[in-house]
Every structure is written in structure tokens, then in C-alpha cells.
Amino acid sequence: xxxxxxxxYSDQKPPYSYISLTAMAIQNSAEKMLPLSDIYKFIMDRFPxxxxxxxxxxxxxxxxxxxxxxxxxxxxxxxxxxxxxxxxLHPDCGDMFENGSFLRRRKRFxxxxxxxxxxxxxxxxxxxxxxxxxxxxxxLGPASTVGRLPHFQGYGGITCAQPGGFKHPFAIENIIGRxxxxxxxxxxxxxxxxxxxxxPVPPQLSSVVNSMWPHVGMLSESMGGVPMPATSxxxxxxxxxxxxxxxxxxxxxxxxxxxIKPTPSLGPVPGLTGLxxxxxxxxxxxxxxxxxxLLEGKGxxxxxxxxxx
DNA sequence: TTCTGTTTAAATCGAG
DNA sequence: CTCGATTTAAACAGAA
Numbered sequence: 001x002x003x004x005x006x007x008x009y010s011d012q013k014p015p016y017s018y019i020s021l022t023a024m025a026i027q028n029s030a031e032k033m034l035p036l037s038d039i040y041k042f043i044m045d046r047f048p049x050x051x052x053x054x055x056x057x058x059x060x061x062x063x064x065x066x067x068x069x070x071x072x073x074x075x076x077x078x079x080x081x082x083x084x085x086x087x088x089l090h091p092d093c094g095d096m097f098e099n100g101s102f103l104r105r106r107k108r109f110x111x112x113x114x115x116x117x118x119x120x121x122x123x124x125x126x127x128x129x130x131x132x133x134x135x136x137x138x139x140l141g142p143a144s145t146v147g148r149l150p151h152f153q154g155y156g157g158i159t160c161a162q163p164g165g166f167k168h169p170f171a172i173e174n175i176i177g178r179x180x181x182x183x184x185x186x187x188x189x190x191x192x193x194x195x196x197x198x199x200p201v202p203p204q205l206s207s208v209v210n211s212m213w214p215h216v217g218m219l220s221e222s223m224g225g226v227p228m229p230a231t232s233x234x235x236x237x238x239x240x241x242x243x244x245x246x247x248x249x250x251x252x253x254x255x256x257x258x259x260i261k262p263t264p265s266l267g268p269v270p271g272l273t274g275l276x277x278x279x280x281x282x283x284x285x286x287x288x289x290x291x292x293x294l295l296e297g298k299g300x301x302x303x304x305x306x307x308x309x
Numbered sequence: 310t311t312c313t314g315t316t317t318a319a320a321t322c323g324a325g
Numbered sequence: 326c327t328c329g330a331t332t333t334a335a336a337c338a339g340a341a
Contacts, residue, residue, distance in 0.1 A: 036313065060333060
């Protein structure tokens with residue numbers, strides 16, 4: 001039993017890596033994306049250990065955000081106040097936490113230089129292409145490993161912010177808000193809707209976007225059935241409605257759905273490399289080689305902390 | 310100025 | 326022990 005006043009087990013360093021902690025925070029948010037400050041907040045709120053030496057661990061945290069490709073930056077809309085971008089999980093980092101240890105991943109996914117550079121020059125284009133790639137045709141389908149985020153729901157029945165399953169920030173629901181069903185039913189082109197809502201929709205991307213959005217919805221596939229880890233050191237905590245952003249109409253309005261980071265591919269994307277234009281100015285050869293990529297592994301689910309009480 | 314974000318380098322730790 | 330993931334430190338640029 002933890003003793004009040006004294007250091008208790010809860011003050012010990014949590015058995016999670018910064019990557020895990022950050023992902024927990026992001027996953028816990030309604031929009032599946034958070035500004036840096038909210039990530040800090042999330043961690044400090046439930047892990048007393050991180051209420052100290054903030055300068056140190058926050059620097060490490062930021063390093064992780066930048067260094068790991070599993071985290072992507074999503075720009076704020078001009079009308080959204082606040083500093084910095086929103087951080088989200090890369091759609092393909094689904095198995096990141098299935099490696100038996102929350103401390104470290106088993107291995108990292110290496111990306112080919114060509115693909116890396118390709119995505120640098122045109123993130124959005126690459127993003128869509130990338131996803132188009134492992135989607136429909138795949139033998140694996142929606143609930144398959146690729147293109148889905150892991151079991152965040154169903155932890156011992158403890159609630160998560162998204163009962164219906166994970167909603168990627170780029171998911172249609174998060175882009176156009178809850179009216180999306182009506183919108184889809186209306187038959188209006190997605191790009192029209194996006195444009196109407198103020199999202200930039202490059203003309204040359206229209207066709208791609210329109211064909212892609214419907215599929216992005218598969219990311220919200222719920223896993224469920226994930227057993228609660230035996231270790232209950234870190235009790236569940238409650239979900240606070242963070243990461244929610246509204247426009248003047250009170251409608252949920254996530255930031256611009258435009259990934260900045262390169263989106264590593266899990267496989268070849270035939271015929272797509274020719275679509276980008278211009279050099280990859282943001283992509284230094286060194287970083288291409290060193291940058292970590294998607295995570296891979298298997299084992300367990302992210303856990304306890306995710307569940308708030 | 311403080312906060313964000315990127316990057317390099319080195320130390321540390323775990324798994325095999 | 327080695328390899329590679331993670332952590333820590335630190336320099337630095339840029340935005341709010």
C-alpha cells in the first residue's frame with residue numbers, strides 16, 4: 001500500500017519509454033493528436049515521477065517526437081490559437097507497442113532512401129499514395145496489421161475516449177466532424193467538403209483524396225478483446241476531453257490534415273515515385289539513413305495508463 | 310524570452 | 326559481448 005506523504009511506487013519511473021508515453025497521450029486524445037504541451041500535461045497528470053526534472057525528460061520527449069517517424073506533425077489551422085503543431089501517430093505505426101516491453105521496441109522498420117526522399121518532397125501526396133497502397137487489394141483487410149493502430153480500446157472494459165475505436169486524425173470523422181455521415185450520404189465529393197471547411201485541397205490531389213478518404217475510415221476499426229495486463233502498478237485514470245478543438249459553430253475541427261513528416265512505406269509503391277516533383281530539400285542523406293521508422297514487433301498492448309478513470 | 314522542433318553525439322540499457 | 330533501442334545532453338534555429 002502506498003503511504004501518503006512518503007514516496008510510493010507511483011513515484012517510481014514508469015516502465016514506459018517516451019515513445020510509449022507519448023503515444024498514450026496521443027491515443028487518449030479525442031482527436032488522436034495533441035500539441036506538445038498537452039502531451040507533457042498528460043504524462044505529468046498521471047505519472048508523478050515526471051513532475052520533476054521536467055527540463056530533462058521534456059527535452060528527451062521532444063527529441064523522440066522529432067527523431068521517430070512514428071510521430072507526425074499536423075499543422076494548426078490559422079484560426080487555431082496556440083503554439084506549435086499537433087502531434088499524431090503515423091498511421092502505420094500500428095504494431096509499435098506489441099513488443100512485449102513498453103520499454104523498448106524490438107526493431108525498427110527501415111525505409112528505402114528513394115521512398116523517403118519521395119515523401120519529403122510531397123508529404124501529402126505520399127501520404128495518400130502510401131495508404132492507397134496497402135488498402136483495398138490487400139488480403140488483409142481493415143483489421144489487419146497494416147494501416148491500423150493497436151488495441152487501445154477494451155482494456156478491461158475501461159473506457160477510452162473513443163468507444164467506437166481509434167480515429168486517426170486524418171480519418172474522415174476527424175476531418176469533417178460528426179456530420180460526416182450525412183456528408184458522405186450526400187454524395188458530395190470529399191474535396192468539396194474539405195474545401196468548404198477550409199482545408200487546403202490542392203487541385204492535383206483531388207482525385208486521389210476523394211478516392212482515399214473512404215478508406216481512411218478503416219483506421220477506426222476497433223480491436224477489442226485485449227486482455228488487461230497483469231501488472232496494475234499504474235491504475236487507470238479518467239479520460240479528460242483533451243485534444244478537442246471547435247470552430248465557431250461548435251463543430252469539431254481538427255487541424256489541417258497535412259502530414260509534414262515523411263511517411264515511411266511498408267513496401268514498394270509501384271508507379272508512385274514519379275509523381276513527386278522537385279528535390280527533397282528537407283531530406284538530408286544522413287537523416288534518411290539514420291531516421292528511425294515505423295515500429296514493428298508484437299506482444300503487448302499499450303496499456304494501463306491509457307485508460308483513464 | 311520562452312517554447313517548439315531538429316539534430317548530433319554519447320551514454321545507457323536490454324535482448325539475443 | 327554486440328547490436329540496436331532508448332535516454333540524456335546540448336547546440337541551435339525559428340515561431341509566438
